[in-house]
Amino acid sequence: MKVVRGAVALLVGGWVAVGSSGCAHAPPRVSPELSARLDAEPGTWLSGSAAGLVPRAVLNNKDFIWGLAFAPQGARVAYSRLGSKSYFLSVWELGSAAPTLLADPAINPNEFDVEGVAFSPDGAWVATAGKDGVVRLFDAATGALKSERRTEEPLAVVAFHPVLPWLVVGSYKGLMTVLSSPALEYGSEERGHVGQVSALVFAPDGTLYSGGWDKHVRAWRTAVEALRPGQARTRFERRAGSVVLGGTMNDKAPLSFAVDARAPALVLTREAAASAGIDVPFLQETVNVPGPLGTVAARLARAQSLRFKSMRVEGVDVAICDACVPQGLQGVLGAPFSERVEVAFDEVTQEAVLALKGGPSDSAPTVEALVLARRSDFTFPAFVSDVTVDARGQRLGVGLSEQKPERDRAVYERERKGVEEPQGPFNAGVIVDAGSGQVLSKWPLHHGVVATAAISPDGRSLASGGWDKRVYLFTEGDAGAKGEHRFDWSVRRVRFSPDGRWVGVAAWTPQVASRDGDSDPAAVLLDVAYTSPTVEGLGASGASAAQ
Structure with a gap:
C-alpha cells in the first residue's frame, strides 16, 4: 500500500515528519477551547477522525x-x-x-x-x-x-x-x-x-x-x-549438586536455600537470621547440627515463619550456623521442612512445586x-508485539509482525547493509473488537517488524511504529495513512495520551559524536490533529457520552 506524501516536511534535528494529506499546510492543532475543556474535565478525551500529527517537543x-x-x-x-x-x-x-x-x-x-x-x-x-x-x-x-x-x-x-x-x-x-x-x-x-x-x-x-x-x-x-494457599510454584536452580530455592523468612528477608532432607534441621546463617529479625545473641536454646568439622551446638530460634510466594509454613524452628550452610547460600531446608512440605520439580518450566502435606490448616491466615x-x-497469524485499549474498553490496538520481534545479529546486519524488510499482510497495526477478537481494521504499511501499536482513546484511530523507522497514523474508514513520521532508527513505543491530545514516541537514535552529545530525536511529543473533534467522557454508568 503506497503512501501519498504531502508537500510539506518538517525537519527537526534529523527527524522528518511528512504529512500525507496532500495539502500545503500542516494539519491544525486542537483548539485552545477544546484543550481548556479537557484540562477542566478530567476523564474526558477527544473524539473524531484523526487528521495528522504535528511536532510539539523533542524530549530526548x-x-x-x-x-x-x-x-x-x-x-x-x-x-x-x-x-x-x-x-x-x-x-x-x-x-x-x-x-x-x-x-x-x-x-x-x-x-x-x-x-x-x-x-x-x-x-x-x-x-x-x-x-x-x-x-x-x-x-x-x-x-x-x-x-x-x-x-x-x-x-x-x-x-x-x-x-x-x-x-x-x-x-x-x-x-x-x-x-x-x-x-x-x-x-x-x-x-x-x-x-x-x-x-x-x-x-x-x-x-x-x-x-x-x-x-x-x-x-x-x-x-x-x-x-x-497450600501450594506454590517457584523457580529453582542447581548449584554444586544442590537444588536451590528462594523463600522469605518472617516476611522480611528474601533468602536462597539449599534443599537437603538429610540435614536434621532448618538452618540459617547469622547474617540471614539477623535480616529476618532474629536476635541471635539473645537466643538461649541450642541444637546439635552436623558441620564440616563435626557436631556444632547451634543456637535455636523457635516458631519462625517461612514463605514461598503466597504459601506459608508457620511455626518452624531454625538453627543458626554459618558453617552448616553451603557457601553462597543463606540457609538449608532440612528434614523438618521435608516432613511438612512436599517438593516436586517441573523440568519444563524449571519450577519447584511446593505443597503443604495435608493442605493448609483451617487456622492458617x-x-x-x-x-x-x-x-x-x-x-493471530503473526507475533503479537503490543496491545493497547481504548477509553471505553471496547477496542484493542494490536501490533502484529510476521517476523519474530527479536533483535539479533541477522537483523543488525540487514540494517547495516540497508536491506529493506518486506511488507506483509500481517506486518500491521490492527484494531480489534475487545469482546470477540474480530479484526475491525488493518493497515499493513510497515516493512518488517511492527514493534508497537497505540489505539486512540475514542477507539477510531491507531498509531503504529516499527523497525522500518516509521510512525504511521491511521483512522478507521481510510485505507491510507493520515501521517508518516520518520526516525533514524527503530521505533520502540508509541502511545496516545489519555485525552487523545498527544502521541508520544520512543525510538533509538544513532550515536552521533558531537561536542554536546546531541544526536537525533528519540523521545518525541506530537500533537494530534482531528477533523471536527468533540469531547467525550464516561458517565456514571460507564457509558460514553458526548459533551
Missing part, C-alpha cells in the same frame, strides 16, 4: 529510548533511557507551557534492558520492569525510589490496575505476576503465555489484556480473593490478593 536526542507511558491523570509522560552506565527513568511534566523534566533517577545497570514503564492510576508513582527481574516503584514528582522487588524471571512489561492497589508484571518466559502497590508484596501469578509477554494493559472495568510472542492476545477477569482468571483467547 541523546539516548536509546525503550519504554514510554503517559499518566492516566495529570499531564505527565515517562520513558526509560539507556545511559552510559545505567538505565534511567525520565519523568516530564507536560501542559500548555514547554515540557519540564521532573526527575531522572537511575534504574539499574545498563546490561539489563528496561522496557516496562507504567504510571499508577493517580499518576503519583511510576513502575519499571527490567530484564534484571526487578520491579521498581518511583515517586513521579521526585524520582525517589519507593519500593522494589526481585522476581524469578527477567521482566518485559508492567501495568497498574485502574482502581485497585495492584499491578501486574510480565516476564520474558510467559509468567504474569501480581504484586501489591506500593509495597510490591507478592499476590498471585499465572503462566499466561509461552515465551515473552509482550504487552499488558487494563481496561477501565479491570479486565486485563495480555499479548505474547506465542501469537495470542488473552483477556483475564480480575478480582480480589481471600486465599489460604488468609491472604487477600488480586487473582487472574482467563476469560477469552484470541489467536
Whole structure:
C-alpha cells in the first residue's frame, strides 16, 4: 500500500515528519477551547477522525529510548533511557507551557534492558520492569525510589490496575505476576503465555489484556480473593549438586536455600537470621547440627515463619550456623521442612512445586490478593508485539509482525547493509473488537517488524511504529495513512495520551559524536490533529457520552 506524501516536511534535528494529506499546510492543532475543556474535565478525551500529527517537543536526542507511558491523570509522560552506565527513568511534566523534566533517577545497570514503564492510576508513582527481574516503584514528582522487588524471571512489561492497589508484571518466559502497590508484596501469578509477554494493559472495568510472542492476545477477569494457599510454584536452580530455592523468612528477608532432607534441621546463617529479625545473641536454646568439622551446638530460634510466594509454613524452628550452610547460600531446608512440605520439580518450566502435606490448616491466615482468571483467547497469524485499549474498553490496538520481534545479529546486519524488510499482510497495526477478537481494521504499511501499536482513546484511530523507522497514523474508514513520521532508527513505543491530545514516541537514535552529545530525536511529543473533534467522557454508568 503506497503512501501519498504531502508537500510539506518538517525537519527537526534529523527527524522528518511528512504529512500525507496532500495539502500545503500542516494539519491544525486542537483548539485552545477544546484543550481548556479537557484540562477542566478530567476523564474526558477527544473524539473524531484523526487528521495528522504535528511536532510539539523533542524530549530526548541523546539516548536509546525503550519504554514510554503517559499518566492516566495529570499531564505527565515517562520513558526509560539507556545511559552510559545505567538505565534511567525520565519523568516530564507536560501542559500548555514547554515540557519540564521532573526527575531522572537511575534504574539499574545498563546490561539489563528496561522496557516496562507504567504510571499508577493517580499518576503519583511510576513502575519499571527490567530484564534484571526487578520491579521498581518511583515517586513521579521526585524520582525517589519507593519500593522494589526481585522476581524469578527477567521482566518485559508492567501495568497498574485502574482502581485497585495492584499491578501486574510480565516476564520474558510467559509468567504474569501480581504484586501489591506500593509495597510490591507478592499476590498471585499465572503462566499466561509461552515465551515473552509482550504487552499488558487494563481496561477501565479491570479486565486485563495480555499479548505474547506465542501469537495470542488473552483477556483475564480480575478480582480480589481471600486465599489460604497450600501450594506454590517457584523457580529453582542447581548449584554444586544442590537444588536451590528462594523463600522469605518472617516476611522480611528474601533468602536462597539449599534443599537437603538429610540435614536434621532448618538452618540459617547469622547474617540471614539477623535480616529476618532474629536476635541471635539473645537466643538461649541450642541444637546439635552436623558441620564440616563435626557436631556444632547451634543456637535455636523457635516458631519462625517461612514463605514461598503466597504459601506459608508457620511455626518452624531454625538453627543458626554459618558453617552448616553451603557457601553462597543463606540457609538449608532440612528434614523438618521435608516432613511438612512436599517438593516436586517441573523440568519444563524449571519450577519447584511446593505443597503443604495435608493442605493448609483451617487456622492458617488468609491472604487477600488480586487473582487472574482467563476469560477469552484470541489467536493471530503473526507475533503479537503490543496491545493497547481504548477509553471505553471496547477496542484493542494490536501490533502484529510476521517476523519474530527479536533483535539479533541477522537483523543488525540487514540494517547495516540497508536491506529493506518486506511488507506483509500481517506486518500491521490492527484494531480489534475487545469482546470477540474480530479484526475491525488493518493497515499493513510497515516493512518488517511492527514493534508497537497505540489505539486512540475514542477507539477510531491507531498509531503504529516499527523497525522500518516509521510512525504511521491511521483512522478507521481510510485505507491510507493520515501521517508518516520518520526516525533514524527503530521505533520502540508509541502511545496516545489519555485525552487523545498527544502521541508520544520512543525510538533509538544513532550515536552521533558531537561536542554536546546531541544526536537525533528519540523521545518525541506530537500533537494530534482531528477533523471536527468533540469531547467525550464516561458517565456514571460507564457509558460514553458526548459533551
